[in-house]
Amino acid sequence: MAQQAYMTETAGGGSGPERPGTRLRRLFSRLAAGRRGDPRIWRRGLFVAACAVLLAGVMLVHSHIPNAVGNLGSLLETFLPWLGVFVPVLLLLALVRRSASALIAVLVPAVVWLNLFGGLLTDKAGGDGDLTVATHNVNADNADPAGTARDVAASGADVLALEELRAEVVPTYEKALAPTYRYHSVQGTVGLWSKYPLSEVRAVDIKLGWTRAMRATVTTPLGQVAVYVAHLPSVRVKLEAGFTARQRDKSADALGEAIAGEPLPHSVLLGDLNGTMNDRALNAVTSQMRSTQGAAGSGFGFSWPASFPMARIDQILVKGLEPVSSWTLPQTGSDHLPVAARVRVATTAS
Missing domain, CATH: 1.20.58 (Methane Monooxygenase Hydroxylase; Chain G, domain 1)
Known part of the structure; x- marks a missing residue:
């Protein structure tokens, strides 16, 4: 039976092995028919x-x-x-x-x-970086702020940004992070902790009426880096209104304007932008900065919600710096995952 499957009638009426080309033509003929x-x-x-x-x-x-x-x-x-x-x-x-x-x-x-x-989908990390940065929306309702602070400090970040800080728990974060970070500043509900000196610290107006963004100069061993920390307004999905993001979009435009006016050639944006790099509403920011995850990460790096991450809304963006690697950190007491990245300060990137 098996042998007959490979036999066909010859011109002389006998049988012989079916040629490969003939068999392939028959397969295409069957598919066409x-x-x-x-x-x-x-x-x-x-x-x-x-x-x-x-x-x-x-x-x-x-x-x-x-x-x-x-x-x-x-x-x-x-x-x-x-x-x-x-x-x-x-x-x-x-x-x-x-x-x-x-x-x-x-x-x-x-x-x-x-x-x-x-x-x-590929791992684009490579080489050693000069500066490790991290950012984390710690969640205002975090039941273990001290533990969260210790977890993110253990990441080895030289510069750490925290968002959604309630005034009454700021001392808890300050105490927990003091052994690792000598310098820090809290502006409104965002804060920046650094192993290197901070200067020219100021709040950044993102058109909210209260402070959810800041800017500081970090003097690293390889030069000064402007670091922005931002927590853009939340978005909601409502049946009667759809995707409500008008306030976030307005704040994103204001943040982009502030970054565009930055005089230092090296800058980093750390924070919860409540939007992804694909969202055209954040174009005022994303058009002038690179995503470390897109340039040097592995996978999508989803950061929210922490229990089952579905979107990367916590971002590390750079300008004038070369991303080396980017990753998410283990879950803390927050509903967001922390994200971290290593960058080269000495190498200027477009």
């Missing part, structure tokens, strides 16, 4: 194929989806990488339907997703 002579292999599964093409289209034109109605574009961009979850779902449906059309169509969103996010 439909599996086992069933042309429905191409006709069925068209709905799945259409969904695959629509998914690819959404990912391709995400930056053109308007924010006029419920900030739909920004909401989509916040969770844009998760659209890739639909690719294996559509692939499974195509296999269940035994549809060649759907199987081919599913390749389109797969290629688009890999083009957008495939670079984040």
Whole structure:
């Protein structure tokens, strides 16, 4: 039986081994005619194929989806990488339907997703850095602020930013971090701790009416670095209003203006921006600074919510510095994960 499967009639009426080229042509002929002579292999599964093409289209034109109605574009961009979850779902449906059309169509969103996010899947860390920085939204309702402070100090960061500091627990953080960091400043609900001297410390007005951003000069052994700490306003998803982010967007514009006017060539932004690098509403900031996670991280580096991270809204962005590595730290008593990065101060980057 097995041998007969590889035999075909010869011109002289006998049989002989089937040539590889002939066998391949027969396979293509069967595919063109439909599996086992069933042309429905191409006709069925068209709905799945259409969904695959629509998914690819959404990912391709995400930056053109308007924010006029419920900030739909920004909401989509916040969770844009998760659209890739639909690719294996559509692939499974195509296999269940035994549809060649759907199987081919599913390749389109797969290629688009890999083009957008495939670079984040590799480990881009390399070499040693001159400065290690970290940032953490500690959560105003943190039940263990001292433990959280010790955890982030153990990261080895030279410069540490904390957000969502309640005035009554600031002394707890100061006491817990004092053995590691000689210099610090708290402005409103954000603070900066450093192993190196701080100067020119001031609050940054991000149009809120109270202080949630600051700026300081950190004098490292390799030169001065301007460090910004910011906690942009929270966003909400409401059925009647959609993705409410107007106040955050206004604050992002003000923060971007402050950074654009920074005289020092080396600068770092640490903080909870309540938005991802894909969100066009943060363009005033992201257009002039590089993400350490995108440049030197491994994976997406999701930081929120800590119990099941779905988005990277805690950011470390740099200008005039070279990112070397970027990573998330273990969970603390907060609903955010801390994030950290190493950068080179001596090497100027675009």
